[in-house]
Amino acid sequence: MACASEQEKYQQWLAQINQVCGSFAARPLAGPFLGELETSYARSLKLSTVTAAGVNLFRTRQEIKTSNDAWFYTVFQLEGNATLEQDDKQIVIEAGDITLIDASRPCSIYWHDKSRQISLLLPRQILEQQCRFQEVSCAHKLSRTLPTVQLSYRLLQESMDNAQLSDMESEAALEAMVCLLRPAFQQRETAPPRKERQFQNVLSLIDSHIQSEALRPEWIATESGMSVRSLYRMFADKGLVVAQYIKNRRLDLCAQVLRATGDDEKLAGIGYSWGFADHSHFSTAFKQRFGVSPGEYRKRYR
Known part of the structure; x- marks a missing residue:
């Protein structure tokens, strides 16, 4: 990343990420850098579309201290693939897959080649109430082949495209997405302790x-x-x-x-x-x- 203009684009992109998604740090990876960010607010649905390549975005305890951690990031992969890490787990998600990342714990995202994904902010209180405060599984790949994942994508897309969505409808859409994905997010235990x-x-x-x-x-x-x-x-x-x-x-x-x-x-x-x-x-x-x-x-x- 020797080019001055590319360095400026890198810093501008990181500043946007920090403003919209919370505090993150970043480091360049091999290959050309690409970084774009689009934000969208459909009432209760707050989401960002990230297009990136040649960069590692991460969040340590230091960034968490200076940021709002009352969220989970629900990641919908649109194009390419991305590697995500949290809680000593590493996954690779491809177009159509979904995963969940906890904003209150360190995480890391690697974009080696061009990748595009939507990050939907999911309020912690909604997920915890729906899951009855049971442990939720983060950095767990939900495959695009799952019917609930396909329905969630459709619900997200229709909600984004509907400019007439009311507060009540957008909140209901958010809760419906949690209901659809909850069984996959919750850790599977045959008998709770x-x-x-x-x-x-x-x-x-x-x-x-x-x-x-x-x-x-x-x-x-x-x-x-x-x-x-x-x-x-x-x-x-x-x-x-x-x-x-x-x-x-x-x-x-x-x-x-x-x-x-x-x-x-x-x-x-x-x-x-x-x-x-x-x-x-x-x-x-x-x-x-x-x-x-x-x-x-x-x-x-x-």
Whole structure:
């Protein structure tokens, strides 16, 4: 990469990547460099189309510290091939394949020859809720021969081509893609370990009593036959806090109700029915999670 103009293109491309996709570092590989980036936002669908050759893009702990890690990158390979690494795993994906990369962990992508791929930002909360916080398999090649992969490609393409897509429809498309790919993303275990079964039982207990005022860590621990300290440790192992999980679960259910009810349903009543006795607290917590107030959220889906 001796040519000054090529070096400038390389730096400009890397700056674009850092602005749109989060903090990455890069190094040149053998052969001519090619780097292009196109961005597209279809409401909840935030994606980038990367065309590259002769470059290695990577993300270390240093880059992760200075970037938002609340995402997974869902990579749809369009042309050529790319080598991806994460968690001591290395895969090569070809046109039509899909893989998942966790933005919170180091990763590396190699483009030796011309390659083109779409990177769809998948919010961590959507995947974790859909997978019930079970481990998801990253840097795992989902072959283009799988019917669910083919359907996901079709859904992505139709969503990108539809300029009239509403917030509700784009969010539904994102969740539908997760539902389609979830079985392949989740690690295959014939029998989950005892701790995992216990965790899933606790989540079910929370869901079945989510509207109860008695739903507190102490009550959950007693009902589950463990100490409060063990309960906290169980959630901490998943990167969660018990009280925060309960609050977010209630807010997610409130959001479902807001999408389905008319303006005659009082906001304070909706919050109260899901465990928020104080409307001001409910409104503040809702805005922190979804970026808008409950009233604005309902208007968006009208």
